[in-house]
Amino acid sequence: MDKRIAIITGAAKGIGKAIAERMVNENYTTILVDVDNENGEKLANDLGANARFISCDISNENGVTALFDAVKNEFGSVDVIVNNAGIIRDNVIWKMPVEDFDKVVDINLKGTWLMCKVAGTLMREQQSGRIVNIASRAWLGNRGQSNYSASKAGVVGLTRVLALELGKYGVLVNAIAPGLIDTPLTQKLPENVQEKLIEAQPTKSMGQPEDIANAVAFLCDSNTQFITGQTIYVDGGKSIGAGL
Numbered sequence: 001m002d003k004r005i006a007i008i009t010g011a012a013k014g015i016g017k018a019i020a021e022r023m024v025n026e027n028y029t030t031i032l033v034d035v036d037n038e039n040g041e042k043l044a045n046d047l048g049a050n051a052r053f054i055s056c057d058i059s060n061e062n063g064v065t066a067l068f069d070a071v072k073n074e075f076g077s078v079d080v081i082v083n084n085a086g087i088i089r090d091n092v093i094w095k096m097p098v099e100d101f102d103k104v105v106d107i108n109l110k111g112t113w114l115m116c117k118v119a120g121t122l123m124r125e126q127q128s129g130r131i132v133n134i135a136s137r138a139w140l141g142n143r144g145q146s147n148y149s150a151s152k153a154g155v156v157g158l159t160r161v162l163a164l165e166l167g168k169y170g171v172l173v174n175a176i177a178p179g180l181i182d183t184p185l186t187q188k189l190p191e192n193v194q195e196k197l198i199e200a201q202p203t204k205s206m207g208q209p210e211d212i213a214n215a216v217a218f219l220c221d222s223n224t225q226f227i228t229g230q231t232i233y234v235d236g237g238k239s240i241g242a243g244l
């Protein structure tokens, strides 16, 4: 097979959708993975013959194994994995139920780890591959996100370790830390909260899902060879300075 294969998790909407669209445009056979079957199927149909939807909960080990078995059987190899699926369950710690910690860590961190474990094993055998993990600028700390920030800090640590473990096998592993991006996830925030968040941005604007897709395309480009273990901020400058 000379066609490159990319797997994108959380691809049914938001940032994952923009990444899937971009990878199809970059001529990858693109596997869209999500638990949102309706939107995932529809998007894959809209994207045409180079896109395929596979339903999978990334926090379920058997599901992840079955996903890779299916992809390996059909395509033989995997060139790119973008671990983008993620959720929020925000609250200050004194009001946060343990279930909301577990759920967020289960999907954002354990799910990403499971995908990396299976993909990393396969890519090590292939002696090639790119893994891009979508973290968040929030790993630096956000009030009300003790679960989410911890999960994304875990994703940054995971990325750094895998860069060390997989580098000599030709596998590059990087993270992207998006800031405030206009997606169904942020559109759920009350309007006054959205306005405050935009005001706190150096650029006074939200990013678009395509801004993240651009960074993914750069990290997966065959001309990009010597970057690994890094976290690239795509956040309108929000990670710089202390706020005011």
Ligand SMILES: NC(=O)c1ccc[n+]([C@@H]2O[C@H](COP(=O)([O-])OP(=O)(O)OC[C@H]3O[C@@H](n4cnc5c(N)ncnc54)[C@H](O)[C@@H]3O)[C@@H](O)[C@H]2O)c1
Residues within 6 Å of the ligand: 009, 010, 011, 012, 013, 014, 015, 016, 033, 034, 035, 036, 056, 057, 058, 059, 084, 085, 086, 087, 107, 111, 134, 135, 136, 137, 138, 177, 178, 179, 180, 181, 182, 183, 184, 185, 186
């Ligand atoms: N939107 C932002 O401002 C922002 C900022 C920083 C980081 N991020 C991160 O970017 C990623 C995408 O965010 P988004 O804003 O597009 O979110 P979104 O809610 O719009 O889309 C997330 C997708 O992930 C899917 N998903 C959720 N749980 C899943 C699971 N267990 N298995 C498979 N798929 C699952 C959802 O069904 C959904 O389609 C997330 O990891 C998020 O934490 C987003």
